[in-house]
Amino acid sequence: MARFPADPRRPLTLRDVSEASGVSEMTVSRVLRNRGDVSEATRVKVLEAARTLGYVPNKIAGALASQRVNLVGVIIPSLSNLVFPEVLSGISAELEDTGLQPVVGVTNYRPDKEETVLYEMLSWRPSGVIIAGLEHTEAARAMLENAGVPVVEIMDVDGAGVDSVVGISHRRAGRHMAEAIVAAGYRKIGFLGTKMPEDHRARKRFEGFSEGLAEAGLAVSDTEFYSGGSALLKGREMTQAILARNPDLDFLYYSNDMIGAGGLLWCLENGYDVPERLGLAGFNGVDLLEGLPRRLATMDACRREIGRKAAEIIAGRPHGGMIGGEVIELEPVLQLGDTIRRR
Amino acid sequence: MARFPADPRRPLTLRDVSEASGVSEMTVSRVLRNRGDVSEATRVKVLEAARTLGYVPNKIAGALASQRVNLVGVIIPSLSNLVFPEVLSGISAELEDTGLQPVVGVTNYRPDKEETVLYEMLSWRPSGVIIAGLEHTEAARAMLENAGVPVVEIMDVDGAGVDSVVGISHRRAGRHMAEAIVAAGYRKIGFLGTKMPEDHRARKRFEGFSEGLAEAGLAVSDTEFYSGGSALLKGREMTQAILARNPDLDFLYYSNDMIGAGGLLWCLENGYDVPERLGLAGFNGVDLLEGLPRRLATMDACRREIGRKAAEIIAGRPHGGMIGGEVIELEPVLQLGDTIRRR
DNA sequence: GTGAAAGCGCTAACAT
DNA sequence: ATGTTAGCGCTTTCAC
Numbered sequence: 275m276a277r278f279p280a281d282p283r284r285p286l287t288l289r290d291v292s293e294a295s296g297v298s299e300m301t302v303s304r305v306l307r308n309r310g311d312v313s314e315a316t317r318v319k320v321l322e323a324a325r326t327l328g329y330v331p332n333k334i335a336g337a338l339a340s341q342r343v344n345l346v347g348v349i350i351p352s353l354s355n356l357v358f359p360e361v362l363s364g365i366s367a368e369l370e371d372t373g374l375q376p377v378v379g380v381t382n383y384r385p386d387k388e389e390t391v392l393y394e395m396l397s398w399r400p401s402g403v404i405i406a407g408l409e410h411t412e413a414a415r416a417m418l419e420n421a422g423v424p425v426v427e428i429m430d431v432d433g434a435g436v437d438s439v440v441g442i443s444h445r446r447a448g449r450h451m452a453e454a455i456v457a458a459g460y461r462k463i464g465f466l467g468t469k470m471p472e473d474h475r476a477r478k479r480f481e482g483f484s485e486g487l488a489e490a491g492l493a494v495s496d497t498e499f500y501s502g503g504s505a506l507l508k509g510r511e512m513t514q515a516i517l518a519r520n521p522d523l524d525f526l527y528y529s530n531d532m533i534g535a536g537g538l539l540w541c542l543e544n545g546y547d548v549p550e551r552l553g554l555a556g557f558n559g560v561d562l563l564e565g566l567p568r569r570l571a572t573m574d575a576c577r578r579e580i581g582r583k584a585a586e587i588i589a590g591r592p593h594g595g596m597i598g599g600e601v602i603e604l605e606p607v608l609q610l611g612d613t614i615r616r617r
Numbered sequence: 618m619a620r621f622p623a624d625p626r627r628p629l630t631l632r633d634v635s636e637a638s639g640v641s642e643m644t645v646s647r648v649l650r651n652r653g654d655v656s657e658a659t660r661v662k663v664l665e666a667a668r669t670l671g672y673v674p675n676k677i678a679g680a681l682a683s684q685r686v687n688l689v690g691v692i693i694p695s696l697s698n699l700v701f702p703e704v705l706s707g708i709s710a711e712l713e714d715t716g717l718q719p720v721v722g723v724t725n726y727r728p729d730k731e732e733t734v735l736y737e738m739l740s741w742r743p744s745g746v747i748i749a750g751l752e753h754t755e756a757a758r759a760m761l762e763n764a765g766v767p768v769v770e771i772m773d774v775d776g777a778g779v780d781s782v783v784g785i786s787h788r789r790a791g792r793h794m795a796e797a798i799v800a801a802g803y804r805k806i807g808f809l810g811t812k813m814p815e816d817h818r819a820r821k822r823f824e825g826f827s828e829g830l831a832e833a834g835l836a837v838s839d840t841e842f843y844s845g846g847s848a849l850l851k852g853r854e855m856t857q858a859i860l861a862r863n864p865d866l867d868f869l870y871y872s873n874d875m876i877g878a879g880g881l882l883w884c885l886e887n888g889y890d891v892p893e894r895l896g897l898a899g900f901n902g903v904d905l906l907e908g909l910p911r912r913l914a915t916m917d918a919c920r921r922e923i924g925r926k927a928a929e930i931i932a933g934r935p936h937g938g939m940i941g942g943e944v945i946e947l948e949p950v951l952q953l954g955d956t957i958r959r960r
Numbered sequence: 961g962t963g964a965a966a967g968c969g970c971t972a973a974c975a976t
Numbered sequence: 977a978t979g980t981t982a983g984c985g986c987t988t989t990c991a992c
Contacts, residue, residue, distance in 0.1 A: 299971095331740050335681055338677045339969075359702060380709060396673045504905060565848075565850040566849070656962090678968090683987055
C-alpha cells in the first residue's frame with residue numbers, strides 16, 4: 275500500500291529529495307549548492323529527484339544555518355522620482371552575477387519611515403545596505419553603525435558618512451551652475467523647486483547655487499516651490515507665476531529636469547526668446563530631455579554610475595570584512611544644451 | 618571582574634536581552650512581539666534593555682520557527698517603464714498597515730529571468746506573490762501552482778491565470794480605441810510601438826486594435842517599431858519616419874504615452890493640424906501628459922488600482938488559506954483629450 | 961504571568 | 977565521495 279505524505283500541501287524539504295533519490299540530506303544539499311566533490315552519478319540522481327518533485331530550497335533555513343544572506347538592502351526615498359529607478363538599475367546590473375539580490379525599501383522622504391524600513395531590513399541580516407543620503411535619525415544612524423555589514427550612503431557627499439559614501443557634491447553642482455549662468459551674462463535669477471524640508475540634496479544645490487551667485491555679487495531674485503502633482507504641469511504653472519510676479523527675470527534655475535521641461539515648454543509657447551531673453555536650466559540629465567524642442571541645460575547626476583559603484587563596494591567586501599570607509603565623489607557634467615546662451 | 622562578550626561584533630540575540638533584563642528569553646520574545654500577557658513591569662524592563670543594547674531581532678530565525686514570513690514577492694518586467702513604479706506604489710500603499718512588506722524582483726521582460734527571480738523569491742517562502750502578466754515559462758507556471766501561497770497575476774486579464782488575476786483587457790482596450798478613432802472619422806491609421814516579442818500586453822492591444830478596425834472594414838495602414846533609448850525622442854523619430862513614408866495617414870496610435878508625447882510635440886512643431894488633419898492617441902494615462910501643449914488622447918490603465926487590489930487579495934487571504942481564484946477586471950477609461958476630433 | 965523543552969530546515973565541521 | 981552530529985536564533989507548545 276502506498277504511503278501518502280501527511281500533508282500534501284506541506285512544502286518539500288531536503289529530506290523529501292533525500293528519500294526520493296536515496297542520497298543523504300547532506301549530499302543533496304551539496305549538489306544543490308554545487309559545493310564539494312560529488313560524483314556525477316549521484317549528482318544526476320539528486321537533480322532529477324529535485325526537479326520531478328519540484329523542490330524549492332528554503333533559504334530561511336539555509337541562511338540561519340550558514341549565517342549568510344544573499345540580500346542587499348536598498349533604501350531610497352521614492353520610486354516615482356525617476357532618478358531612483360535609475361540608481362536601482364545600476365545596482366541591479368552590478369549585482370547581476372554576484373549572487374546578491376537587491377531588496378528595495380521606500381521611505382517617501384520621511385525620516386521616521388526610513389528608520390522603520392531600515393530596522394525591518396536589518397532584521398533580515400542582509401549582506402550590505404545601500405541607503406540614499408547622509409541625513410538620518412539618530413536611531414537610524416546608530417543602527418547603521420552597528421549593523422556589522424558594509425553600508426554605502428549614496429547620492430550625496432556633502433557631509434559625514436557612517437561607512438562608505440558614493441555620490442556627487444550637490445553644493446558644488448549648484449555653485450557650478452551659478453558660475454556658468456553668471457559667466458553667460460544673466461543677472462536676474464529665479465529658482466524653482468520642490469518644497470524641500472526633507473530633500474537635503476535639493477537644499478544643498480540651492481545653497482551652493484546661492485553661494486555661487488553671491489561670489490559674483492548676485493542673489494536669487496525670486497523663488498517658487500511646489501509639492502506633488504505632475505511635475506511637468508507644475509513646471510508650467512510655477513514658471514508662469516514667477517514671471518508674472520517678476521517679469522524682468524532673465525534666468526530660471528529648476529531643481530529638477532521635469533519641472534524644467536514644463537517651464538521650457540511654457541516659455542516657448544509664450545514666445546519667450548530662449549536663451550537670449552531668458553535662460554533656463556534643470557538638474558539630473560534625464561533621458562526625456564532629448565525629445566524636447568530644445569535641449570534643456572542640465573547637469574548629469576551620475577545616477578547609474580552611483581548605483582554601480584555602491585553595489586561594487588558591497589559585492590567586493592569579503593563577507594564580514596569591514597575595511598570600509600571609502601568615499602567616492604563623482605563629477606557631474608554640465609551640459610549647456612540650447613537654453614543657456616553662449617558668448 | 619567584568620565579563621566581555623567573546624566577539625564584540627557578534628549580532629545581539631534574544632539571549633543577550635534576556636540576560637541584560639533578567640527576564641527569560643521566552644518572555645522577552647513575547648514583549649517584542651506584543652503577544653500574550655506580560656506584566657507592565659517586565660514589559661518596561663525588557664524594552665529598555667532592548668533599546669539600550671540596540672537589539673534588532675533576527676527575522677530569519679523567527680521566520681523559520683514560526684513558519685511565517687511577512688514578505689510579498691512582486692515580480693515586474695521593468696522599473697524604468699514608469700507604469701510599474703505606479704503599480705508598486707499602489708501595492709505598497711495597500712500593504713502599509715498589514716505588517717506585510719513588498720520585495721521587488723525585475724525581469725527585464727525576459728522569461729528566463731522571470732523564472733530565476735521567481736525561484737529565488739519562493740525560496741524565501743513569502744506570504745504571497747504578485748507577478749505581472751499571464752505568460753510564463755512552463756517551469757515558472759508550475760512553481761506558481763505549487764507555491765502554496767496566494768498568487769496574483771496582474772495587468773492583464775486576457776488569458777488563463779494560475780490563481781487570482783487583477784488587470785484590464787488590453788485586447789478590448791485596443792478595440793475600444795479603434796472604435797473611437799473610426800467613429801471620429803479617421804481612416805488611414807498608423808500604429809507605432811515597441812518591438813514586442815515579449816510585451817504581450819502591447820501585442821494584445823495591437824491585436825484588439827486591428828480587430829476593431831477590421832470591423833469597420835479598415836486595417837492598420839503602416840507600423841513603426843522601436844526599442845531602447847529615450848521614448849520621447851523615439852516618438853519624434855518614428856513619427857517623422859512614418860509620415861515621410863506615408864504622408865496621407867490621418868491617425869497615429871502609439872502603444873504608450875511617452876512615444877505619443879514625442880509624436881505630439883513633433884507634429885505641433887511641424888505644423889500639423891492636430892486633431893483635424895491628423896489625430897493622435899497613446900496609452901496609459903500618465904501624469905506627464907497634463908503638462909503637454911495639448912492633452913494627448915489616452916486610456917487610463919488603472920495602474921495604482923491594480924496594485925491596490927492585488928495587494929488587497931494577498932493581505933486578505935488568511936495565512937495558508939487557499940480560497941483563491943478571483944478575477945478582477947478593471948475598466949480603462951478613454952480620455953479623448955485634444956488630439957481626437959469630436960464631431 | 962512566566963518559563964523549559966523541542967524543533968523549524970538547513971549547513972559547518974567533522975568523521976569515514 | 978559521502979555520511980553524522982550539532983547547532984543557527986527564534987517560536988510553539990505545554991507546564992507551572
